[in-house]
Amino acid sequence: MISNTLSCRCLTALASSALLTLAACGDTTGDAESGANGAPGTLSLAALIAENDELSTVETLVEEAGLAQAFDGIAAYTVLAPSDDALAALGEDFSGDEARPALIAVLRGHILPGYLTSEDITTAIESNGGPVEMQTMGSGTLTFAMEDDVLKVSSDDGATSAAITEEMLGANGVILPIDAVLKQVETHDQ
Amino acid sequence: MKYLLAAISTLALAAVPAMAQGNGNGNGGNNGSGGGQPAHAEHANHSNGGGNAERGNGADRGNGNGNADRGNQANRNNGNGNRDDNVRNENRGNGNVANRNNGNVNRNTVNRNAGNGNRNASRNVDNGNRGGQDLNRGNRGNGQNQDFDRRDGRDGGLIDRIFYRETGLIDGCPPGLAKKRNGCLPPGQARQRDRAYRYGNYSPDWWGLPYGRGDYFYEDGYLLRYSGDRISGYIPLLGGALRIGNPWPSDYGYDRVPDYYTNYYGLGSDYRYADNVVYRLDPETAAITSIAALLTGDEFTVGQPAPRGYDVYNVPYSFRDRYRDGPDAYYRYNDGYVYQIDPETRLVAAAIELLL
Numbered sequence: 001m002i003s004n005t006l007s008c009r010c011l012t013a014l015a016s017s018a019l020l021t022l023a024a025c026g027d028t029t030g031d032a033e034s035g036a037n038g039a040p041g042t043l044s045l046a047a048l049i050a051e052n053d054e055l056s057t058v059e060t061l062v063e064e065a066g067l068a069q070a071f072d073g074i075a076a077y078t079v080l081a082p083s084d085d086a087l088a089a090l091g092e093d094f095s096g097d098e099a100r101p102a103l104i105a106v107l108r109g110h111i112l113p114g115y116l117t118s119e120d121i122t123t124a125i126e127s128n129g130g131p132v133e134m135q136t137m138g139s140g141t142l143t144f145a146m147e148d149d150v151l152k153v154s155s156d157d158g159a160t161s162a163a164i165t166e167e168m169l170g171a172n173g174v175i176l177p178i179d180a181v182l183k184q185v186e187t188h189d190q
Numbered sequence: 191m192k193y194l195l196a197a198i199s200t201l202a203l204a205a206v207p208a209m210a211q212g213n214g215n216g217n218g219g220n221n222g223s224g225g226g227q228p229a230h231a232e233h234a235n236h237s238n239g240g241g242n243a244e245r246g247n248g249a250d251r252g253n254g255n256g257n258a259d260r261g262n263q264a265n266r267n268n269g270n271g272n273r274d275d276n277v278r279n280e281n282r283g284n285g286n287v288a289n290r291n292n293g294n295v296n297r298n299t300v301n302r303n304a305g306n307g308n309r310n311a312s313r314n315v316d317n318g319n320r321g322g323q324d325l326n327r328g329n330r331g332n333g334q335n336q337d338f339d340r341r342d343g344r345d346g347g348l349i350d351r352i353f354y355r356e357t358g359l360i361d362g363c364p365p366g367l368a369k370k371r372n373g374c375l376p377p378g379q380a381r382q383r384d385r386a387y388r389y390g391n392y393s394p395d396w397w398g399l400p401y402g403r404g405d406y407f408y409e410d411g412y413l414l415r416y417s418g419d420r421i422s423g424y425i426p427l428l429g430g431a432l433r434i435g436n437p438w439p440s441d442y443g444y445d446r447v448p449d450y451y452t453n454y455y456g457l458g459s460d461y462r463y464a465d466n467v468v469y470r471l472d473p474e475t476a477a478i479t480s481i482a483a484l485l486t487g488d489e490f491t492v493g494q495p496a497p498r499g500y501d502v503y504n505v506p507y508s509f510r511d512r513y514r515d516g517p518d519a520y521y522r523y524n525d526g527y528v529y530q531i532d533p534e535t536r537l538v539a540a541a542i543e544l545l546l
Contacts, residue, residue, distance in 0.1 A: 068480070069481060075455055076507075077484070114504025114505060116502050123503070124503065134501065134504070141498070
């Protein structure tokens with residue numbers, strides 16, 4: 001079941017953008033014909049990340065990397081945001097200041113161009129008759145598929161996957177929280 | 191892989207007669223009379239046929255001029271916007287120009303299509319200031335780094351390759367490490383420890399960088415490349431050496447993007463583009479202040495198949511009423527553009543700008 005986190009707080013950063021004139025708060029409404037579905041709230045991606053208690057690591061990364069401004073801007077992104085627990089499970093190699101570039105590289109592998117709702121993804125899977133792929137801001141793609149009526153996303157090598165059970169629709173993009181890291185990592189004990 | 195301005199190259203295409211006109215002017219004489227304002231989406235849609243033809247011409251002209259321009263900078267280290275057209279033509283035959291012909295095509299075209307004479311002139315000044323340095327890097331890339339050669343063979347001439355040639359590996363080792371390590375020669379044991387430590391087996395591709403596998407490892411915010419037992423080059427990493435508050439690494443190349451990008455992403459004048467990231471800088475200190483945009487750099491070229499990895503409808507919400515998937519057209523968003531795609535052939539039919 002997909003639940004939508006919608007908010008009507010004003011977003012001053014976008015107050016002058018055309019997005020605001022079109023973005024209205026409201027419940028998600030399906031539009032099977034076009035694939036255009038959920039109406040977004042007025043929060044930016046950065047604000048959506050900040051308000052989710054399970055995404056504090058991503059929030060910190062976004063701030064430290066200077067991505068907050070990009071995520072407050074007009075360009076649309078969709079972020080499959082790994083939870084704090086998922087990122088913590090990466091272990092010592094991915095902790096501390098020294099790990100920041102690697103964590104940002106990991107995060108880039110979870111950012112997609114544009115505005116993808118879970119319904120868009122499901123529609124594409126149905127239309128394609130199977131899994132679909134989307135390019136990331138990293139170096140590879142992510143694969144989406146339906147498994148037992150659950151929408152799942154996996155890394156391009158298929159090594160890790162996560163269920164998409166929630167979506168946060170913002171004025172300039174979508175946050176899809178997940179409980180896994182979709183990028184191949186390894187520890188130094190090899 | 192990714193080539194940023196492939197997308198931009200289609201801008202040239204979709205960018206309507208007005209853009210083509212600007213292109214021609216800019217190329218012909220640096221008159222500064224190019225159509226500086228990007229075309230609107232409707233224009234792009236309505237001008238597929240004629241627009242394509244003109245684009246093709248414009249692209250050819252842009253390529254020749256642009257490449258030669260680089261040769262000019264390399265040889266002369268000047269950026270005289272008024273003179274470079276002539277010089278470009280004269281320089282077409284030299285080796286430097288030949289090397290760059292493969293890579294610069296669309297980038298130059300894009301810059302010219304989206305820009306105008308004034309912007310070209312300012313860009314020339316930039317290049318002139320660092321032209322010698324860039325040329326050296328490019329030559330090193332051609333001569334030593336097979337990754338660059340591989341890129342040459344793969345894409346047939348897209349803008350981004352130039353970026354990577356210019357921004358790519360910086361020779362030597364980072365200044366901080368050089369001090370710590372007595373001239374970039376790490377003690378053997380220290381090196382072993384480093385390499386066994388973090389991320390030792392990650393290729394540049396893992397970091398989102400367009401270089402093939404090699405002898406790389408991470409340290410102090412840089413990706414270091416080894417040749418034998420010596421650090422032969424390095425790449426500053428986003429969040430590491432390229433983090434908020436840090437000055438731009440002096441040898442790390444960068445470039446500008448076409449006007450449409452500056453408008454769409456609200457870049458202003460103090461930004462630098464490198465390795466698919468657009469950075470904002472403090473105009474006085476040149477310190478990084480924020481990330482303005484992340485780009486995929488994927489190639490969408492009108493008349494060519496859409497790149498892999500765009501299976502899902504992803505048009506920004508505020509444009510969905512206008513660009514909805516239907517039986518006659520699909521729409522996909524990437525790097526500030528919406529691309530119209532033929533559902534049957536999967537060919538890109540048009541590139542649409544989103545400025546309102």
